[in-house]
Amino acid sequence: MRDTDLLKFQRPARYLGKEQNLEFKEPQSKDLRVCLCFPEIYEVGMSNLGFRIVYEFFSNFEGLSCERCFMPAEDLATYLQERREPLFSLETKTPLKDFDLLAFSLNYELNFINFLKMISLGGIELDKSKREKPLIIVGGLTNPEPLVSFVDIFFLGEFEPQANTFIKALKLSKSLSKREKFSALSEIEGVYIPDFYCLERNSLQPKEKEAKFPLTWQYYQEFKDNFYPKNWLIPYIPLVFDRVQAEVQRGCPNSCRFCQARCVYFPYRQRPPALVKKHLISLYEKTGYEEISLSGLSVIDYSSLEELLKEIIPYFEKRKVGILLPSLRPQGKASKILKLLNFAKKTGLTLALETANPLLRRKIGKYIDIDDLKELVKLASHRQYRVLKFYFMIGLPGESFEEVLEIGSFLKELALLYKKEKGSYPQMNVTISYFIPKPFTDFEKEKMADFEELIKKKDLLKKSVRSLRFIKLKFSNYRVSFLEYLLSRANRRISPLLREVFLKVEEGADYLDLALWKELSQKNNLELEYFLEEEFSFKSIIKKDGKVFFKSSV
Amino acid sequence: MERFSLRAVFRKEKTMIFLSHLDIYRLLLRALRRSGLPLFYSSGFNPHPKISMGKALKLGQTGETEVIFYFKEKITPDEFRTKFFPQIPEDLKILKVEELS
Numbered sequence: 001m002r003d004t005d006l007l008k009f010q011r012p013a014r015y016l017g018k019e020q021n022l023e024f025k026e027p028q029s030k031d032l033r034v035c036l037c038f039p040e041i042y043e044v045g046m047s048n049l050g051f052r053i054v055y056e057f058f059s060n061f062e063g064l065s066c067e068r069c070f071m072p073a074e075d076l077a078t079y080l081q082e083r084r085e086p087l088f089s090l091e092t093k094t095p096l097k098d099f100d101l102l103a104f105s106l107n108y109e110l111n112f113i114n115f116l117k118m119i120s121l122g123g124i125e126l127d128k129s130k131r132e133k134p135l136i137i138v139g140g141l142t143n144p145e146p147l148v149s150f151v152d153i154f155f156l157g158e159f160e161p162q163a164n165t166f167i168k169a170l171k172l173s174k175s176l177s178k179r180e181k182f183s184a185l186s187e188i189e190g191v192y193i194p195d196f197y198c199l200e201r202n203s204l205q206p207k208e209k210e211a212k213f214p215l216t217w218q219y220y221q222e223f224k225d226n227f228y229p230k231n232w233l234i235p236y237i238p239l240v241f242d243r244v245q246a247e248v249q250r251g252c253p254n255s256c257r258f259c260q261a262r263c264v265y266f267p268y269r270q271r272p273p274a275l276v277k278k279h280l281i282s283l284y285e286k287t288g289y290e291e292i293s294l295s296g297l298s299v300i301d302y303s304s305l306e307e308l309l310k311e312i313i314p315y316f317e318k319r320k321v322g323i324l325l326p327s328l329r330p331q332g333k334a335s336k337i338l339k340l341l342n343f344a345k346k347t348g349l350t351l352a353l354e355t356a357n358p359l360l361r362r363k364i365g366k367y368i369d370i371d372d373l374k375e376l377v378k379l380a381s382h383r384q385y386r387v388l389k390f391y392f393m394i395g396l397p398g399e400s401f402e403e404v405l406e407i408g409s410f411l412k413e414l415a416l417l418y419k420k421e422k423g424s425y426p427q428m429n430v431t432i433s434y435f436i437p438k439p440f441t442d443f444e445k446e447k448m449a450d451f452e453e454l455i456k457k458k459d460l461l462k463k464s465v466r467s468l469r470f471i472k473l474k475f476s477n478y479r480v481s482f483l484e485y486l487l488s489r490a491n492r493r494i495s496p497l498l499r500e501v502f503l504k505v506e507e508g509a510d511y512l513d514l515a516l517w518k519e520l521s522q523k524n525n526l527e528l529e530y531f532l533e534e535e536f537s538f539k540s541i542i543k544k545d546g547k548v549f550f551k552s553s554v
Numbered sequence: 555m556e557r558f559s560l561r562a563v564f565r566k567e568k569t570m571i572f573l574s575h576l577d578i579y580r581l582l583l584r585a586l587r588r589s590g591l592p593l594f595y596s597s598g599f600n601p602h603p604k605i606s607m608g609k610a611l612k613l614g615q616t617g618e619t620e621v622i623f624y625f626k627e628k629i630t631p632d633e634f635r636t637k638f639f640p641q642i643p644e645d646l647k648i649l650k651v652e653e654l655s
């Protein structure tokens with residue numbers, strides 16, 4: 001497709017691939033040609049820090065040419081499908097099927113459908129056993145099993161420690177057969193080749209002699225100066241998360257028992273503040289971005305946060321650059337930190353409280369300092385933040401109906417506190433998600449609450465805040481949560497089912513139609529419940545070597 | 555606060571026609587921030603380097619428009635050329651820069 005043809009589509013700059021700061025090397029004939037893929041549209045994919053890190057790493061590698069591809073928006077996808085034209089990379093508009101390697105960054109189960117769509121639009125055979133090229137590699141998943149029919153190789157954990165070894169091995173094996181590639185790559189730590197294992201009595205067992213058993217989960221131990229995207233690409237269109245980001249920490253020092261992220265990014269590592277400062281300033285000089293943000297899980301717990309902010313605030317205040325922190329956990333010093341950021345008017349206030357009941361909060365391992373929370377709300381009212389954002393969960397293990405109703409009274413109390421300071425109510429935007437017991441967490445053996453219970457709790461909660469006009473509740477979609485639950489713990493027997501669902505979706509069915517999933521599953525003599533009741537855990541083939549473990553220590 | 559201004563005429567070509575008026579505006583502000591020139595910031599809730607853009611150029615079309623840049627110190631067109639030009643894509647051509655009296 002020529003650039004000018006792209007003008008037919010909405011936001012054509014999505015597909016341009018010529019951002020400022022891009023240092024693209026034209027592919028040479030001997031190069032290993034890689035396309036990094038992300039199963040969401042450009043504006044979402046380019047907001048992902050991990051994707052940027054990997055892209056820059058691949059791009060700087062000798063003898064390798066790296067391009068990008070994102071999920072096309074509806075209009076382009078339909079156009080390509082109707083004309084039977086293949087989906088292409090941004091940089092050289094090469095069809096996906098012509099690359100040696102597609103590397104997908106996938107971290108959300110609901111994106112499996114987009115993943116399949118991109119492969120199929122790219123003109124590539126879905127079934128991996130029927131294709132020799134391109135090799136498809138996926139990183140970012142905690143349960144790769146639903147994708148084993150389509151994906152050749154998975155990478156487990158953080159990419160950084162093996163990045164060099166892995167890419168060198170890929171380059172060396174460029175002209176080998178797929179089976180030979182598997183042998184060569186299987187020697188690298190963190191590489192999981194699903195073909196080398198089989199499912200026996202609901203646990204994975206090695207099948208081929210090269211199969212590593214157990215596998216190791218990778219993490220980037222030193223977490224220092226390398227692996228941050230120095231050449232930050234400046235997009236021409238606004239991204240969903242439109243700012244430069246500097247990573248201050250990986251992992252989280254807290255032990256919320258429901259939290260998968262802290263397990264996946266275990267152990268907790270911090271970057272020295274001087275390094276973060278250096279990264280932020282160089283990113284600003286390189287981009288001129290009007291906003292910067294500190295990135296990581298629970299950034300408020302970064303030990304040197306105050307010191308770092310005091311160091312960078314004068315520089316950025318002078319240049320009228322906003323500093324953003326992700327959601328704050330009121331843990332004692334949050335209000336003090338927010339006070340420091342008084343020049344950044346747009347900071348706003350987002351609070352992840354999970355539940356209103358103190359006992360339940362203890363049970364799920366979430367620690368909130370109520371005085372700090374009250375200080376934050378008062379501060380928000382003095383600063384005239386009109387909108388406060390909250391995150392809660394319902395359907396937690398052992399949660400009663402009364403505990404759900406407490407969310408309303410708790411918010412009301414905070415709203416009154418705000419009003420006492422300012423004279424008017426704030427607007428409270430409250431996102432309520434359904435608790436999903438995720439693998440790797442302390443709650444992995446729990447069941448997700450059933451539909452009836454969740455809907456009853458939802459209705460009760462809605463009713464209880466109806467008279468409080470300043471509260472706006474937004475609930476997750478139950479069907480989305482259920483599929484996330486299902487796919488995050490299903491064994492590999494779900495993979496063919498996923499394919500059938502995809503084919504139906506291509507004919508116009510709705511991916512979220514749970515009845516469709518049930519029907520197709522039964523057609524294969526399987527009940528969906530099978531995947532939930534059988535205690536399959538991908539974790540069982542991963543080594544906990546004392547350094548990498550996933551359980552919280554409480 | 556005292557301010558000084560320069561007027562520049564731009565031409566949008568090739569890849570730059572993929573950008574909307576607002577995209578170009580954002581691009582110019584970021585380029586200014588990188589240029590190291592003494593910027594004049596707008597006041598208000600969300601301060602940013604001050605510029606005024608002339609007629610909007612449609613996405614998908616080439617065309618010319620003028621932009622007025624504001625600085626807190628006097629900047630000659632030559633200084634502007636050396637510091638600002640390297641910061642913008644080559645398909646955004648600057649046809650003319652002049653001081654505003």
Ligand code: SF4
Nearest residue numbers: 252256259262297298
């Ligand atoms: S939910 Fe808890 S453990 Fe997870 S990142 Fe947030 S603070 Fe850390």
